[in-house]
Amino acid sequence: MDYVGLMRVLPAPLDHWFSAQGWALHPHQREMLARADDPATLLIAPTGGGKTLAGFLPTLAELAEAPKAGLHTLYISPLKALAADIRRNLLRPIEGAGLNIRVEDRTGDTSSTQKRRQRVDPPHILLTTPESLALMLSYEEAPRLFAAVQRVIIDEAHALAESKRGDQLMLALARLQALNPGLRRVALSATVEDPAALAQYVAPHPAPCAVLTADPGPDPDIRMLETAAPPPWAGGGAAYAIPDVLAQVRAHRTTLIFHNTRAQAEIFFHNLWLQNDEALPIGIHHGSLDRAAREKVEAAMVAGQLRAIVCTGSLDLGIDWGDVDLVIQIGAPKNVKRLVQRIGRANHRYNAPSKALLVPANRWEVVECQAALDAVRAHDLDGEPRGDGPLDVLCQHILIRACAGPFTAEDLYREVKGAGPYARLSRAAFDDCLDFCATGGYALRAYDRWKRLMQRPDGQWHLRDPRSTQAIRMNIGTIQDTDTLKVRFARNRGGAPLGEIEEGFAATLSKGDTFLIGGQIVRFEGLREMVVEVSRDAARKPKIATFNGTKFATSTQLTHRILAFLAKGDWQSLPNHTADWLRLQAEVSDLPDAGQLRIESFPWDGREHTCVYGFAGRNAQQTLGLLLTKRMEDLSLDPLGFVASDYATLIWGLKPVTDPAPLLTLDALEEGLETWLNGNAVMKRTFRASATIAGLIERNLPGLRKSGRQATFSSDILYDTLHKYDPEHLMLRITRQEAMRGLIDFGRLKEMLERIEGRITLRRLTRLPPLAAPLLLEVGRVPVQGMARERLMEEEAQRLMAEAGLN
Amino acid sequence: MNAHAFTFCGEPLQALGSGALFWPREALLVVSDLHLGKSERIARKGGPTLPPYETQDTLQRLADALDTTKATTVICLGDSFDDDAAGQALSDTARATLSRLKAGRRWIWITGNHDPGPLDLGGEHRAETTIGPLTFRHIADAKPQAEVSGHYHPKARLRTRAGTVSRPCFLYDEIRLILPAFGTYTGGLWSSDPALAFMGARALAILTGPQPLAIPMPR
Numbered sequence A: 001m002d003y004v005g006l007m008r009v010l011p012a013p014l015d016h017w018f019s020a021q022g023w024a025l026h027p028h029q030r031e032m033l034a035r036a037d038d039p040a041t042l043l044i045a046p047t048g049g050g051k052t053l054a055g056f057l058p059t060l061a062e063l064a065e066a067p068k069a070g071l072h073t074l075y076i077s078p079l080k081a082l083a084a085d086i087r088r089n090l091l092r093p094i095e096g097a098g099l100n101i102r103v104e105d106r107t108g109d110t111s112s113t114q115k116r117r118q119r120v121d122p123p124h125i126l127l128t129t130p131e132s133l134a135l136m137l138s139y140e141e142a143p144r145l146f147a148a149v150q151r152v153i154i155d156e157a158h159a160l161a162e163s164k165r166g167d168q169l170m171l172a173l174a175r176l177q178a179l180n181p182g183l184r185r186v187a188l189s190a191t192v193e194d195p196a197a198l199a200q201y202v203a204p205h206p207a208p209c210a211v212l213t214a215d216p217g218p219d220p221d222i223r224m225l226e227t228a229a230p231p232p233w234a235g236g237g238a239a240y241a242i243p244d245v246l247a248q249v250r251a252h253r254t255t256l257i258f259h260n261t262r263a264q265a266e267i268f269f270h271n272l273w274l275q276n277d278e279a280l281p282i283g284i285h286h287g288s289l290d291r292a293a294r295e296k297v298e299a300a301m302v303a304g305q306l307r308a309i310v311c312t313g314s315l316d317l318g319i320d321w322g323d324v325d326l327v328i329q330i331g332a333p334k335n336v337k338r339l340v341q342r343i344g345r346a347n348h349r350y351n352a353p354s355k356a357l358l359v360p361a362n363r364w365e366v367v368e369c370q371a372a373l374d375a376v377r378a379h380d381l382d383g384e385p386r387g388d389g390p391l392d393v394l395c396q397h398i399l400i401r402a403c404a405g406p407f408t409a410e411d412l413y414r415e416v417k418g419a420g421p422y423a424r425l426s427r428a429a430f431d432d433c434l435d436f437c438a439t440g441g442y443a444l445r446a447y448d449r450w451k452r453l454m455q456r457p458d459g460q461w462h463l464r465d466p467r468s469t470q471a472i473r474m475n476i477g478t479i480q481d482t483d484t485l486k487v488r489f490a491r492n493r494g495g496a497p498l499g500e501i502e503e504g505f506a507a508t509l510s511k512g513d514t515f516l517i518g519g520q521i522v523r524f525e526g527l528r529e530m531v532v533e534v535s536r537d538a539a540r541k542p543k544i545a546t547f548n549g550t551k552f553a554t555s556t557q558l559t560h561r562i563l564a565f566l567a568k569g570d571w572q573s574l575p576n577h578t579a580d581w582l583r584l585q586a587e588v589s590d591l592p593d594a595g596q597l598r599i600e601s602f603p604w605d606g607r608e609h610t611c612v613y614g615f616a617g618r619n620a621q622q623t624l625g626l627l628l629t630k631r632m633e634d635l636s637l638d639p640l641g642f643v644a645s646d647y648a649t650l651i652w653g654l655k656p657v658t659d660p661a662p663l664l665t666l667d668a669l670e671e672g673l674e675t676w677l678n679g680n681a682v683m684k685r686t687f688r689a690s691a692t693i694a695g696l697i698e699r700n701l702p703g704l705r706k707s708g709r710q711a712t713f714s715s716d717i718l719y720d721t722l723h724k725y726d727p728e729h730l731m732l733r734i735t736r737q738e739a740m741r742g743l744i745d746f747g748r749l750k751e752m753l754e755r756i757e758g759r760i761t762l763r764r765l766t767r768l769p770p771l772a773a774p775l776l777l778e779v780g781r782v783p784v785q786g787m788a789r790e791r792l793m794e795e796e797a798q799r800l801m802a803e804a805g806l807n
Numbered sequence B: 001m002n003a004h005a006f007t008f009c010g011e012p013l014q015a016l017g018s019g020a021l022f023w024p025r026e027a028l029l030v031v032s033d034l035h036l037g038k039s040e041r042i043a044r045k046g047g048p049t050l051p052p053y054e055t056q057d058t059l060q061r062l063a064d065a066l067d068t069t070k071a072t073t074v075i076c077l078g079d080s081f082d083d084d085a086a087g088q089a090l091s092d093t094a095r096a097t098l099s100r101l102k103a104g105r106r107w108i109w110i111t112g113n114h115d116p117g118p119l120d121l122g123g124e125h126r127a128e129t130t131i132g133p134l135t136f137r138h139i140a141d142a143k144p145q146a147e148v149s150g151h152y153h154p155k156a157r158l159r160t161r162a163g164t165v166s167r168p169c170f171l172y173d174e175i176r177l178i179l180p181a182f183g184t185y186t187g188g189l190w191s192s193d194p195a196l197a198f199m200g201a202r203a204l205a206i207l208t209g210p211q212p213l214a215i216p217m218p219r
Helices: A003-009 A012-021 A027-034 A051-065 A080-096 A112-120 A130-137 A164-179 A195-202 A239-251 A262-275 A291-302 A336-343 A363-377 A391-404 A409-417 A427-439 A468-474 A503-507 A556-568 A576-588 A618-634 A666-679 A681-694 A715-725 A730-741 A746-756 A773-777 A787-803 B038-044 B054-069 B084-088 B092-102
Strands: A040-044 A073-076 A103-106 A125-128 A151-154 A184-189 A210-213 A221-224 A254-258 A282-285 A308-311 A324-330 A355-359 A453-455 A461-463 A484-489 A499-502 A514-517 A520-528 A531-536 A597-604 A607-613 A639-644 A649-653 A760-764 B003-008 B011-016 B021-023 B028-031 B073-076 B106-110 B124-126 B128-131 B134-137 B147-149 B154-160 B163-172 B176-178 B204-207 B213-216
Touching: A003 A027, A012 A051, A012 A080, A027 A040, A027 A051, A027 A210, A040 A051, A040 A195, A051 A073, A051 A080, A051 A125, A051 A151, A051 A184, A073 A130, A080 A103, A080 A125, A103 A112, A125 A130, A130 A164, A130 A391, A151 A164, A164 A195, A164 A391, A164 A409, A184 A195, A195 A210, A221 A363, A239 A254, A239 A262, A239 A324, A239 A355, A262 A282, A262 A308, A262 A514, A282 A291, A324 A336, A336 A363, A355 A363, A363 A556, A363 A576, A391 A409, A391 A427, A391 A461, A391 A468, A391 A681, A391 A730, A409 A427, A427 A453, A427 A730, A484 A520, A499 A514, A607 A618, A618 A639, A618 A649, A618 A746, A639 A787, A681 A715, A681 A730, A715 A730, A715 B054, A730 A746, A787 B154, A787 B213, B003 B204, B003 B213, B011 B054, B028 B054, B038 B054, B038 B084, B054 B092, B106 B128, B106 B134, B124 B128, B154 B204, B154 B213
Parallel strands: A040 A184, A040 A210, A073 A125, A073 A151, A103 A125, A151 A184, A221 A355, A254 A308, A254 A324, A282 A308, A324 A355, A484 A531, A597 A760, B028 B073, B073 B106, B106 B124, B134 B147, B147 B176
Antiparallel strands: A453 A461, A484 A499, A514 A520, A520 A531, A597 A607, A607 A649, A639 A649, B003 B011, B011 B021, B021 B028, B128 B134, B154 B163, B163 B176, B163 B204, B204 B213
């Protein structure tokens, strides 16, 4: 380590402290100091590489040399928990070097007294989240509060850039940059497939942004877990692997056991404890658990009291959990880049290989895991370009800007174009958003009297009704919480809630039903004032709770690898059980291949099933399901519902499909898309998300939730009304665009249709084929609202009436 | 016509799939909780500017119900307007549509909690009204006799083999009948809500939709 070089850039007190600790700066940390005056820098470094310190070094150096009152640096991370963690870590060098630097955090959890004080007397370094920053920018005193800000640090930039939270943050930073043209940005990221694109995203447009790449360290040690029992043909629980997972936990200091969904994490945790005879201390952590419960697990983890944590993406990012020496991924990883980032969670010591094990939940996932392992070894990361910044986020930004005070359209447009994702925004699109915020933007100009935004004679826009600010502020953010209800023990009113479940799931519960939450089985007692009341239950077989949680589609690149792998016909790298399973499929039916669309049709459980192997990823397969069931309804094939996985769509109904030709012509699909797009559940879900972000639907109306649901009506009604009377409205255009690239993913459907070039084969079978079996257990079944359903309703109504003796 | 025929307090009635109630003997159509002008009221109070088409849509569906039933008397069971000011602010188009619907019909506006004041829209304005054996008012009385009311926006679910369906619904027992909300921008209250516990033990729910269906009222 070049001690002389370090002297030149680190002020003496810090330098002394670092050498007293025996710490040496990594080359990328020194490089960050040297580049302190650049307008924007992107640092890509593995976990454990001192990334965060690298981001803060220029700030510490500047503040150590010339401490001035006022906010100097904003640190923004996607996780609230990260802010508290970073604060602890920063205080060590600051206090150690005797620097007079104040560090505070400000998140949704910060008390209102503290927040008020921060607005009057801000610290030097403020640690916050994109949502809290947006909220701060909505206050009139924002220009004064942020007047002195010199630097912004964006942590976990790769994660933020994948979602609308990143888009919102970039808009907020554009605002900050306008208040403070000299603002310098540092973005910190894990390994990504396209660093240049991320640099453009985080930098103020059109400023340059250098990409620094730290030494990625040695390749990870990653394998598939060898298990005593073979994985089942179907299912997602990986319960078969529990003895082997426990053996691994025993053999390591601390293990993170990652799951793709919260429901799977709950079930696995439950089963794990049923077999945990030694009572190894194992905890659970996911986003639906109550905050207090999560914090308890985090604290136990930091204190080294846990041998393992069963978790979900909620532990994907950031916090340094100390001694993690093994990561176990349960279920197929879906996406190579995320897998690599997850693996990086093991061994936070720089330059030591991370150790990871993949546990496929069923035989199909064995194939997927094998393809993912090959990709990791080939350093072949996947990723799809994100496209331009979405307009619903821009609408929210305009409303937030209006809360802070009057503005002109010209200034705001110029500002917004300074945000990477909005660099190509047209003036017309901007004006549409402004008009939407002001009047709703309807063909029927109904709101001339009650505009939300009014234009003053001098051309400046301002809020008509100051009461609006409260609702707008409460609505800030782009994270979509589906409506959830708190779960709590009935006997223990006022006690800590256990967690939350989706309202939709709560609606399916009857008194006496059991479900899993926080690793325990509880019995549904009733609903009281929007709280799900439960009691303990000794049942062994709970219903499965559905938690909202992102379901990622397997990436295009990974599905291509899987198809190529199947086509090779050489399955030696697979365990025997899986190779046999594929052979059995080849015997009773066909294996999927890239060059054609294979369809199987078979009776099962009293209904007719049709399985379509499109290999287009979960979202596109879901779209295919919606289009096909629409066609089937038209052809009176009485579809009842379908479920999509990453590789196939399974449709069930009352009649068999024997001829796919009328269902699956490209023209019919494309034409179907137009008409179908308009009335289906996916569009409504997308609309609800976008309309909430854009401020058309308020999610947090003060007091409304308490007064009962009679007062609110479903966003589906708004969607239907808009679609009927104003089909070209901005919100519907946004919805179509969002759905096309998100839940509908028509791009990948097209890719599939082009790949098969019209080659479709249908195979009629008499029993359930091996590859289709896993689909029967997929969650996320989509009902078809057709005539078959009306018939079943009638049937059920008659039964109930007869039962009650009322017929 | 998609309707469920039933007898209430000796009178043969029809629950229409749209949520309207038809009384053939009197050629009488009853609708409740239209909440006309709801989007206007929300915008006026500084809230979001919702799609301003619900008045048009509600009136169109009312027109459809009048066309199919050929009703000669109409009772709007209260909360016809989202508030009195929303009633005053009704667009000229909406007023014209209403006048056309009212032409040649007896039209009775029952007062609701949202729209206490009489409006300058013609027709009779009543706190409640009695026709034959049936009394019509906005909110159910504690001890009614043969009463038809609205206010609660009831809805109910039905679990079928293919999943759960939820629909706005009529509720009735021996002495009272509660209508679902007819307005386009209206939500619902689950029939299992404690606020509706006063319904008799053998109460039924008639789910609205393409094919109205009676089931025991979900508690």
